[in-house]
Amino acid sequence: MAFxxxxxxxxxxxxxxxxxxxxxxxxxxDFVAALKAVVGAPHISTTAAVREQHGRDESMxxxxxxxxxxxxxxxxxxxxLVALCYRQGVPILPFGTGTGLEGGVCAVQGGVCINLTHxxxxxxxxxxxxxxxxxxxxxHRALNTYLRDSGLWFPVDPGADAxxxxxxxxxxxxxxxxxxxxxxxxxxxxxxxLPSGELLHTAGxxxxxxxxxxxxxxxxxxxxxxxxxxxxxxxxxxxxPVPEATVAATCAFPSVQxxxxxxxxxxxxxxxxxxIEFLDDVMMDACNRYSKLDYVVAPTLFLEFHGSxxxxxxxxxxxxxxxxxxxxxxxxxxxxAEQRSRLxxxxxxxxxxxxxxxxxCKGYSTDVCVPISRLPEIVVQTKEDLKASxxxxxxxxxxxxxxxHCILLVDPKDPEELHRVKAFAQQLGRHALALHGTCTGEHGxxxxxxxxxxxxxxxxxxxxxxRLKATLDPRGLMNPGKVL
Amino acid sequence: MAFxxxxxxxxxxxxxxxxxxxxxxxxxxDFVAALKAVVGAPHISTTAAVREQHGRDESMxxxxxxxxxxxxxxxxxxxxLVALCYRQGVPILPFGTGTGLEGGVCAVQGGVCINLTHxxxxxxxxxxxxxxxxxxxxxHRALNTYLRDSGLWFPVDPGADAxxxxxxxxxxxxxxxxxxxxxxxxxxxxxxxLPSGELLHTAGxxxxxxxxxxxxxxxxxxxxxxxxxxxxxxxxxxxxPVPEATVAATCAFPSVQxxxxxxxxxxxxxxxxxxIEFLDDVMMDACNRYSKLDYVVAPTLFLEFHGSxxxxxxxxxxxxxxxxxxxxxxxxxxxxAEQRSRLxxxxxxxxxxxxxxxxxCKGYSTDVCVPISRLPEIVVQTKEDLKASxxxxxxxxxxxxxxxHCILLVDPKDPEELHRVKAFAQQLGRHALALHGTCTGEHGxxxxxxxxxxxxxxxxxxxxxxRLKATLDPRGLMNPGKVL
Numbered sequence: 001m002a003f004x005x006x007x008x009x010x011x012x013x014x015x016x017x018x019x020x021x022x023x024x025x026x027x028x029x030d031f032v033a034a035l036k037a038v039v040g041a042p043h044i045s046t047t048a049a050v051r052e053q054h055g056r057d058e059s060m061x062x063x064x065x066x067x068x069x070x071x072x073x074x075x076x077x078x079x080x081l082v083a084l085c086y087r088q089g090v091p092i093l094p095f096g097t098g099t100g101l102e103g104g105v106c107a108v109q110g111g112v113c114i115n116l117t118h119x120x121x122x123x124x125x126x127x128x129x130x131x132x133x134x135x136x137x138x139x140h141r142a143l144n145t146y147l148r149d150s151g152l153w154f155p156v157d158p159g160a161d162a163x164x165x166x167x168x169x170x171x172x173x174x175x176x177x178x179x180x181x182x183x184x185x186x187x188x189x190x191x192x193x194l195p196s197g198e199l200l201h202t203a204g205x206x207x208x209x210x211x212x213x214x215x216x217x218x219x220x221x222x223x224x225x226x227x228x229x230x231x232x233x234x235x236x237x238x239x240x241p242v243p244e245a246t247v248a249a250t251c252a253f254p255s256v257q258x259x260x261x262x263x264x265x266x267x268x269x270x271x272x273x274x275x276i277e278f279l280d281d282v283m284m285d286a287c288n289r290y291s292k293l294d295y296v297v298a299p300t301l302f303l304e305f306h307g308s309x310x311x312x313x314x315x316x317x318x319x320x321x322x323x324x325x326x327x328x329x330x331x332x333x334x335x336x337a338e339q340r341s342r343l344x345x346x347x348x349x350x351x352x353x354x355x356x357x358x359x360x361c362k363g364y365s366t367d368v369c370v371p372i373s374r375l376p377e378i379v380v381q382t383k384e385d386l387k388a389s390x391x392x393x394x395x396x397x398x399x400x401x402x403x404x405h406c407i408l409l410v411d412p413k414d415p416e417e418l419h420r421v422k423a424f425a426q427q428l429g430r431h432a433l434a435l436h437g438t439c440t441g442e443h444g445x446x447x448x449x450x451x452x453x454x455x456x457x458x459x460x461x462x463x464x465x466x467r468l469k470a471t472l473d474p475r476g477l478m479n480p481g482k483v484l
Numbered sequence: 485m486a487f488x489x490x491x492x493x494x495x496x497x498x499x500x501x502x503x504x505x506x507x508x509x510x511x512x513x514d515f516v517a518a519l520k521a522v523v524g525a526p527h528i529s530t531t532a533a534v535r536e537q538h539g540r541d542e543s544m545x546x547x548x549x550x551x552x553x554x555x556x557x558x559x560x561x562x563x564x565l566v567a568l569c570y571r572q573g574v575p576i577l578p579f580g581t582g583t584g585l586e587g588g589v590c591a592v593q594g595g596v597c598i599n600l601t602h603x604x605x606x607x608x609x610x611x612x613x614x615x616x617x618x619x620x621x622x623x624h625r626a627l628n629t630y631l632r633d634s635g636l637w638f639p640v641d642p643g644a645d646a647x648x649x650x651x652x653x654x655x656x657x658x659x660x661x662x663x664x665x666x667x668x669x670x671x672x673x674x675x676x677x678l679p680s681g682e683l684l685h686t687a688g689x690x691x692x693x694x695x696x697x698x699x700x701x702x703x704x705x706x707x708x709x710x711x712x713x714x715x716x717x718x719x720x721x722x723x724x725p726v727p728e729a730t731v732a733a734t735c736a737f738p739s740v741q742x743x744x745x746x747x748x749x750x751x752x753x754x755x756x757x758x759x760i761e762f763l764d765d766v767m768m769d770a771c772n773r774y775s776k777l778d779y780v781v782a783p784t785l786f787l788e789f790h791g792s793x794x795x796x797x798x799x800x801x802x803x804x805x806x807x808x809x810x811x812x813x814x815x816x817x818x819x820x821a822e823q824r825s826r827l828x829x830x831x832x833x834x835x836x837x838x839x840x841x842x843x844x845c846k847g848y849s850t851d852v853c854v855p856i857s858r859l860p861e862i863v864v865q866t867k868e869d870l871k872a873s874x875x876x877x878x879x880x881x882x883x884x885x886x887x888x889h890c891i892l893l894v895d896p897k898d899p900e901e902l903h904r905v906k907a908f909a910q911q912l913g914r915h916a917l918a919l920h921g922t923c924t925g926e927h928g929x930x931x932x933x934x935x936x937x938x939x940x941x942x943x944x945x946x947x948x949x950x951r952l953k954a955t956l957d958p959r960g961l962m963n964p965g966k967v968l
Binding site for chain 2: 126128129130131151170171172173177181182184185194198199200201202203204205206207208209210211212213214215216217218220221223224225229240241242243244264267268269270272306307308310311314367369370371372373401402403433436437438439440441442443444445449452453456457458460461462464465467468469470471472483484
């Protein structure tokens with residue numbers, strides 16, 4: 001270990017090319033011993049493989065590993081670890097499932113990675129109050145498995161089996177947001193370890209009321225703060241009743257405009273659609289090939305409706321009328337779980353289908369969100385820009401929210417192509433901003449969108465954010481280099 | 485005017501007994517002249533009647549008028565006024581419709597009241613994007629009248645015809661929150677004049693996207709900040725499609741528990757109820773007398789359902805089944821607007837019916853919110869405490885959110901009774917806190933609940949709020965004496 005620490009200190013590394021990062025200061029053996037004293041020897045690691053595993057997420061950003069990884073077993077240990085690091089001026093990096101998409105876990109200044117997955121209790125389900133308290137190791141799938149017989153579920157689903165506290169930190173959402181909202185709408189309370197090591201309950205200790213007008217909305221401030229203000233060690237979430245029945249549907253359109261118009265008309269008709277997802281022709285083609293399907297290669301909507309048997313029939317009928325009025329063809333639907341799953345297979349496997357377009361490449365997903373009325377023009381423009389850029393990419397969107405992703409395939413060993421992907425993503429972000437949109441609907445700012453954030457909220461907005469950051473994290477040690 | 489200013493400076497006042505307040509510093513004639521230069525002579529007043537009118541809201545707090553009232557005509561003037569006041573160390577008090585319930589407009593340290601009601605444009609409706617931009621003079625009724633033929637509406641309705649920006653500042657909600665959410669859920673962007681006079685767009689200039697994960701949630705921070713961090717000069721709000729049809733219903737219960745159980749069961753059955761309001765037996769008796777009705781004097785639920793003709797029938801049928809299963813009687817419903825209005829007359833006139841119990845008295849409304857499972861016990865306890873206190877009060881609740889109000893009748897000239905009302909409200913607040921609830925579901929902290937806020941969020945929570953306040957308002961001049 002001593003060798004490793006020295007290697008890190010000197011910027012040497014026997015394994016991989018991740019040592020070019022600037023560390024804020026190397027960690028002394030005494031300091032590492034102090035960390036070990038907090039969590040116990042089995043719960044700390046400085047091995048290269050472990051560090052490397054904790055320095056990357058699912059994005060195209062190159063791995064920047066922390067100096068040490070620790071696994072606290074409880075919130076008391078988290079508080080001690082954070083206070084210890086803060087006193088010593090060592091960066092603190094929270095880590096959950098590592099499924100982020102914007103480099104949020106990269107240790108750009110080195111430091112201590114706090115892996116929170118050993119804290120994985122579902123602390124309390126309040127069935128009558130439609131709420132649950134979870135520790136940071138609990139993923140949304142684990143929670144829904146646990147809730148199976150309760151009649152309740154947690155609907156926010158970003159695709160990957162992310163941890164719920166990580167989703168809160170990112171401000172995640174996903175396919176169900178059009179009906180059930182995002183993490184911003186579904187977090188009732190957070191336990192947050194502040195830089196001082198103190199524990200903040202954003203809505204007060206143990207509170208799980210549905211609404212409040214009591215003081216500043218601290219819960220809202222920490223949701224989406226990406227670990228830059230404090231470490232989330234528990235989340236109280238809002239649960240929803242499991243729908244009595246579900247119907248899935250798909251249909252193809254002659255144009256992007258027709259698909260988006262249908263979406264607007266469905267929303268205006270107050271059809272309480274649970275999911276409404278858009279896949280472009282390139283994505284559909286890739287899905288056909290990957291999942292051996294025979295969908296029409298055209299802009300396509302995937303819909304899902306939740307409700308009672310009777311209301312589902314009506315929702316489906318209205319959606320069919322509206323989409324057909326907008327020129328849709330091949331309208332099909334399914335009610336039984338297995339058939340629904342088959343109908344949505346293209347959507348469920350979209351990421352892998354895109355990856356299969358260029359085996360061996362990595363995927364990077366853009367994430368802009370615009371007012372829904374501007375969606376057709378930006379999708380059409382993006383498809384033209386894609387063609388002009390020579391990049392391979394598909395489009396999939398949470399079209400009911402105006403949020404869409406362009407999944408770009410990139411050879412991580414080709415710096416020129418990486419550069420082109422970054423340039424394309426920046427251009428798309430700027431285009432969304434010009435249409436009164438945001439550069440990120442659900443993936444966060446992370447490393448790469450800090451410039452876009454400045455353009456999005458303007459000088460005054462960034463200055464307010466900076467002041468908030470400075471007042472809560474005066475030494476700038478909480479997940480440094482992210483967001484601002 | 486010179487006399488008035490001198491009077492204010494010396495603590496003398498020829499009119500009323502509101503001069504006992506401590507002013508931070510009297511306003512010089514030069515300073516008032518500078519304010520006048522910004523807004524023009526017709527838009528400033530120092531007359532006692534005007535000042536007094538701006539120093540009180542609809543609460544029991546005694547009037548504490550500002551030194552001057554100004555009516556800016558545009559956001560540029562607001563910026564100049566705020567910068568001017570801030571430089572001179574003069575408190576700044578935003579004023580909308582004056583319909584607050586927690587003394588939020590009381591000028592406890594004197595200062596300049598900025599009445600924003602002359603800025604009353606509905607700036608832009610984005611029909612396809614389900615959003616609207618309003619200036620601070622626009623009330624929710626004015627907006628809904630304007631939207632009448634658009635197929636859209638804004639559902640948050642706190643009862644009084646409050647301004648929408650004031651509702652955002654308070655974090656208001658009301659009867660529709662169970663289905664459509666509170667102001668926290670329905671504000672997409674805010675224009676805020678900061679103490680420096682600079683204009684902040686909390687989600688970036690002109691942006692009206694549905695969701696975002698871009699940086700800290702500044703919109704969420706300013707919603708509910710009660711004018712203590714900045715002045716809201718425009719709000720971008722989320723609109724909803726007007727329901728195709730509406731059905732209203734009422735039924736009586738043998739107990740509070742039965743009424744609340746019904747509510748939980750209706751929510752668990754995923755019936756998308758739009759309103760579900762509870763009135764206790766005392767309130768029903770008062771309503772019968774005031775509106776000449778003949779309702780059963782018993783705990784009663786008032787329900788409203790929104791949807792298509794077909795789904796309404798199903799919603800109504802389920803609600804009837806559930807309530808009857810819980811012992812409900814006298815289930816009646818109505819579909820036509822006039823009949824619905826008659827059916828809900830008791831609920832609509834509840835405030836006036838309560839006032840009529842003791843003519844000449846003022847009303848004070850408590851505002852606790854608890855996890856819904858704790859609602860029966862706190863309502864029953866509150867009724868017992870009411871009896872023991874010798875006070876006159878009725879109970880009305882937004883029972884789907886766990887939020888209820890005890891409307892207390894108080895003789896404002898009887899200091900002993902005022903004291904008892906305050907003590908009762910404090911005790912009720914503490915009781916809610918002990919049940920994991922909040923001291924305010926929708927009225928805000930204002931003047932009187934600052935101690936309860938501390939107990940609610942704890943020492944760390946208050947310290948974080950204080951730091952946020954200090955970093956955005958270092959001189960403590962934005963609506964001083966409120967929230968913290």
